[in-house]
Amino acid sequence: MRYISTRHGSQGSPEPLGFEDVMLAGLARDGGLYLPEHWPHFSKAEIAALRGQPYVEVAYRVMRPFVGDAFDEPTFRRLITDAYASFDTPEVAPLKALGESGLHLLELFHGPTLAFKDVALQLLGRMLDHTLTDKRQHATIVGATSGDTGSAAIEAVRDRKTIDIFMLHPRGRVSEVQRRQMTTVLAPNVHNIAIDGTFDDCQDLAKACFNDLAFRDRHALTAVNSINFARVMAQIVYYFWAALKLGAPNRPVAFTVPTGNFGNVYASYAAQRMGLPISHFVVATNSNDILARFFESGAMTAADVVPTYSPSMDIQISSNFERLLFDLYGRDGKALAEAVAAFRSTGSLLVGANALGGVRALFDAGRLDDAGTLAAIADCRKRFGETLDPHSAVGYAVAQHHRRDAGVPMVVLATAHPAKFPDAVQKATGERPALPARLADLLDRTERLDGLRNDVSALELLIDERMAVARPARAARR
Numbered sequence: 001m002r003y004i005s006t007r008h009g010s011q012g013s014p015e016p017l018g019f020e021d022v023m024l025a026g027l028a029r030d031g032g033l034y035l036p037e038h039w040p041h042f043s044k045a046e047i048a049a050l051r052g053q054p055y056v057e058v059a060y061r062v063m064r065p066f067v068g069d070a071f072d073e074p075t076f077r078r079l080i081t082d083a084y085a086s087f088d089t090p091e092v093a094p095l096k097a098l099g100e101s102g103l104h105l106l107e108l109f110h111g112p113t114l115a116f117k118d119v120a121l122q123l124l125g126r127m128l129d130h131t132l133t134d135k136r137q138h139a140t141i142v143g144a145t146s147g148d149t150g151s152a153a154i155e156a157v158r159d160r161k162t163i164d165i166f167m168l169h170p171r172g173r174v175s176e177v178q179r180r181q182m183t184t185v186l187a188p189n190v191h192n193i194a195i196d197g198t199f200d201d202c203q204d205l206a207k208a209c210f211n212d213l214a215f216r217d218r219h220a221l222t223a224v225n226s227i228n229f230a231r232v233m234a235q236i237v238y239y240f241w242a243a244l245k246l247g248a249p250n251r252p253v254a255f256t257v258p259t260g261n262f263g264n265v266y267a268s269y270a271a272q273r274m275g276l277p278i279s280h281f282v283v284a285t286n287s288n289d290i291l292a293r294f295f296e297s298g299a300m301t302a303a304d305v306v307p308t309y310s311p312s313m314d315i316q317i318s319s320n321f322e323r324l325l326f327d328l329y330g331r332d333g334k335a336l337a338e339a340v341a342a343f344r345s346t347g348s349l350l351v352g353a354n355a356l357g358g359v360r361a362l363f364d365a366g367r368l369d370d371a372g373t374l375a376a377i378a379d380c381r382k383r384f385g386e387t388l389d390p391h392s393a394v395g396y397a398v399a400q401h402h403r404r405d406a407g408v409p410m411v412v413l414a415t416a417h418p419a420k421f422p423d424a425v426q427k428a429t430g431e432r433p434a435l436p437a438r439l440a441d442l443l444d445r446t447e448r449l450d451g452l453r454n455d456v457s458a459l460e461l462l463i464d465e466r467m468a469v470a471r472p473a474r475a476a477r478r
């Protein structure tokens, strides 16, 4: 399997790469995102053969075509098995029917940090460590988080000698539980940085480090944001898993995905391209609804980010959306690079009527504000006895407006555990959800973090300094 950049053919584009290089690079050198040259295809019989298999086996077979010869079979199986042993259930992603409503919850929050990002990052951390150890190399992760990516990435690489991680979060804009899940990890290779700005500012800073090629090479920067294709790959698995439970390949399924950076819902689109019968996807957003507006009008126009109860979706510019745009631009990397550059300078991007028609046949979109989110949490609790976190609640409410066919099961992705967002859940239900036992003392643990202004030179200086200290120490440990 070879991978190309969404901006291939534009200035500075890399040659097609194999899986290991794509995983290590994260973002392509031309600023684009990597995608496989061709999607692997699963026939009906191949999908049927996955039925009844445990999660790790489905994961192995669905991901095998993507990794090529990066790992031999026993190694890849072991990495997958170890990654999902960190979950609190062997099901990894339990599927729950909501009464007879035809709605189902796919619970993706059973990993160590209680959000769906563990599903991909527990595996990515292990794959990176394996590859770097093999190559006797060290990599530096620079990432931005609106909350959940940070803790999941930190938890995935903590204490690994092959990796240092610098995680940027917008100061005061992540929940206390989210912040503490990052800042209480005191491993020497973990560096938390609170930026005075929004999540988009943090993301821009991380991107600026990558676009500074000298800096990027000096530290062997790698990204574990959802732009890393390995994360998309690992997320494709649970769409197969859920659809199989509901009758795939003989029966179609619909998915509603609480969406921020478009990584999760893009994985469902990928699953469909691979042959999984998905009738349609519903993109659920909070008041930061640039994507919902896009699917309605074909025009993408940025607005200011407003804080909501679902902070992991408080995003205006969804980086993974470029992967879908790539198809909408007929896989013409040069044309896409120009459109993205124009969007950067004018703040708007318009897709032609044909492309929009095609994409609307597949995608619905809806939004829910904070008041609606609280009402949805209360409603689900009352009707079905399930307590949702605010992100999942957005999905739950939006899903009900986008059932195209009552006979097609609708799976809502439950992306976080309610205890990660206790304030909103308490407001909605009157009860404060308890953290699972393994995190019960989180609020008493010691925190460590740096504060920084929104300035790329200051950030690069901090990383240079930290790594200058870390490098000799690491050499001494060897």
Ligand SMILES: *Cc1c(COP(=O)(O)O)cnc(C)c1O
Residues within 6 Å of the ligand: 115, 116, 117, 148, 149, 226, 258, 259, 260, 261, 262, 263, 264, 265, 312, 313, 391, 392, 415, 416
């Ligand atoms: C990251 C996250 C999302 C958004 O997922 P994307 O892949 O960025 O669209 C939704 N809900 C929760 C709880 C998250 O952590």
